[in-house]
Amino acid sequence: MIFVKNLSKNFGGIKAVSNASLTINEGSITGLIGPNGAGKTTLFNVIAGVYPPSHGKVFLENENITHLPPHELFARGLMRTFQIAHEFSSLTVRENLMMVPENQSGEKLIDIWIRPSNIKKEEAEITKKANEVMDFLQLSSLANEFAGNLSGGQKKLLELGRTMMVEPKVVFLDEVGAGVNRTLLSTIGEAIQRLNRDLGYTFCMIEHDMEFISRLCDPVIVMAEGTVLAEGTAEEIKENQSVIEAYLGTGQKNKKLR
Amino acid sequence: MVDILNSLTLLTNYIIIPGLTYGSQLALGALGITMVYAVLRFSNFAHGELMSFGAMSTILITWLFQSYGLTFGFLPTALLAIPFAATITILYCLATNSLVYEYYREKKIDPTTYLIISVGVLFFTAGLIRFIIGPDDRKFNDGNRFILKAREFKELTGLNEGLAIKTTQGITIGITICLVILLFWFLNRTRTGKSMRAYSDNEDLALLSGINPKKVVIITWVITGILATVAGALYGLDKSYKPFIYMYLVLPVFASAILGGVGNPIGAIVGGYVIAFSELIFTFAYKKVAGYLLPESLAPTGLIQFLSTDYKIAVSFVILVIVLLVKPTGIFSGKTI
Incomplete structure (x- = not known):
């Protein structure tokens, strides 16, 4: 599905990602873990077209997407969420969701005048879809609230909701569980599993919560110092010596990752 | 009673109607600046000249129409x-965009540099x-000069003071209302x-939501051009068309945008009227009004x-300084639209 080949990204003298190669298989929920500063978010940003890579290539279904701008990646079915939840703060929750589907006929100024009924019909559909998504994520009571007023956890849900407005091929989730309480986290986890199972979304998620990772992800990729350190099931990763070293430093080899 | 009506007429004639007219002009200008600031994220000092360019184009086309004998009645x-x-x-806006601004936007240059570029x-x-x-002064106003003449008003009401409404004043206020409603x-x-609002609110998220930045930028320039x-x-x-006057007009226009909260369209409109009215209120001579309202012995x-x-x-600058000291974000804390 996604194939990253020898990717590097430098910021000045800092090598955020160096020569990382990885594959995300179709239909998988791939976990991406690693200590802080391992280059996970930078990798996401390069894949999502926010930064151009210094070296290397990214492929989506055998198409080279390395230098495409974010909105074209979106059109090809690649979506992402942010580590710190982003939202359109001056739009309501429903409007935030309705913003997502692209090429709505309301975007063409001519259509506004000559085919208003089409736009109405289309907007009714999108509104219905948005309402379903809000029901699913238990956000319905906040539909007309400005997104800027939501709590951190609710914004995370909204981010996930945004990916549900279209049918993306692959979704990159950047710490979707950070700052979210346990109950909400299991709701999010269930939502991810359902989307993966029923609608066939491919996920790639950065996460720190090992329990959450082991429940959802297969395979798990470990990054450290900008490169891929190990790959395998959650159980294998927990046993992997070099991974334990990367997390806990040398001299602590006897300790296991919990 | 007649004295009160007389003084009200005076105030309407010299403050309210000119204030609404001038305020509308400032508000439209400030809206343009605010749109560019909110979406393209820089202070466009060339906006005054854009207004001048628009006025010049209007004059040239008006002349063309007049030479074919085409007029618009009264x-x-x-x-x-x-x-x-x-x-x-x-x-012209789109040409400056693709020849100048786009190059710097792709380089993600900082807003201060952008400001200097706009001065260029x-x-x-x-x-x-x-x-x-x-550089000369041009008059291009034809049709009827007045909707309501001072003499007609006096005959109609029997008051001492006249109330005159120029056609241009009526048109200015009317068009502003229509345009603002349309914009909102x-x-x-x-x-x-x-x-556009989404792009202005959170650029990163907008890009990742499939919003095409080029399209948003073009539409912003289209709106700016119209305004x-x-x-x-x-x-x-x-007034009359003087090419130079717009370089000075851009200052109260900026003051209006900042006063209302730059990046906020409602702020731009409110700011425009506040600046216009304060300029008039502080520079109007109240002698006649006081003459009507006070007993003769107290007449000034x-x-x-x-x-x-x-x-x-x-006056607009004093207000601007006060705003920047007291509430730098403006009345309606700006930044996004």
């Missing part, structure tokens, strides 16, 4: 010319305008307007004027 021919002039101005565009545009139409409808009700042309043409119709001998009209423009 309304100024310029009203017919504005849509065409707006098209020309939009093309300002001088280029000013030169271009002088090259095309020359566009921003709040249409998908394109919403994607600048209408504001410039109305100002030129109301001086002009009762806070400031000479020479200091008109200074």
Whole structure:
């Protein structure tokens, strides 16, 4: 599905990602873990077209997407969420969701005048879809609230909701569980599993919560110092010596990752 | 009672109607600046010259129409010319965008540098305008001059004071109301307007939501072009067209945008009227009004004027300084639209 080949990204003298190669298989929920500063978010940003890579290539279904701008990646079915939840703060929750589907006929100024009924019909559909998504994520009571007023956890849900407005091929989730309480986290986890199972979304998620990772992800990729350190099931990763070293430093080899 | 009516007429004639007119012109100008600031994220100092460019285009097309004997009855021919002039101005905006601004936007240059670049565009545009139409004063107002003449008003009401409403004043206020309603409808009700607001709100997220930045930028320039042309043409119709005056007009326009909260369209409109009314209130001579309202023994001998009209423009700057000291984000804390 996604194939990253020898990717590097430098910021000045800092090598955020160096020569990382990885594959995300179709239909998988791939976990991406690693200590802080391992280059996970930078990798996401390069894949999502926010930064151009210094070296290397990214492929989506055998198409080279390395230098495409974010909105074209979106059109090809690649979506992402942010580590710190982003939202359109001056739009309501429903409007935030309705913003997502692209090429709505309301975007063409001519259509506004000559085919208003089409736009109405289309907007009714999108509104219905948005309402379903809000029901699913238990956000319905906040539909007309400005997104800027939501709590951190609710914004995370909204981010996930945004990916549900279209049918993306692959979704990159950047710490979707950070700052979210346990109950909400299991709701999010269930939502991810359902989307993966029923609608066939491919996920790639950065996460720190090992329990959450082991429940959802297969395979798990470990990054450290900008490169891929190990790959395998959650159980294998927990046993992997070099991974334990990367997390806990040398001299602590006897300790296991919990 | 008659005295009160007389003084009210005086105030309406010299403060309320000119204030609404001038305020509308400032508000339209400030809206243009605010749109550029909110979406393209820089202070466009060339906006005054864009208004001038729009007014110039309007004049040239008006002349063309007049040479073919095409007029608009009792309304100024310029009203017919504005849509065409707006098209020309939009093309000019898009040309500056693709030749100048886009290059720097791709380089993600900081807003201060952008501001200086816009000053460069300002001088280029000013030169271009002088090259095309020359530096002279031009009058291009035709049709009826007054909706209501002072003499007619006096005959109608039997008051001592007259109330005159110029056609241009009526047109300015009317067009501003229509344009503002249209703009807010566009921003709040249409998908394109919403994607502009979204882009202004959070650029990163907008890009990752499939909003095409080039399209948003182009639409912003289209709106800016229309606003600048209408504001410039109305100002030129109301006073007269002097190419240089717009370089000074951009200052109160900026003051209005900042006062209301730059990046906030409602703020721009409120700011425009606040600046316009304070300029008039502080420079109006209240002698006659006081003469009507006070008993004869207390009638003032001086002009009762806070400031000479020479200091008109200074009023907007005093307000600007106070706003920046007390609430730097403006009345309606700006930044996004």
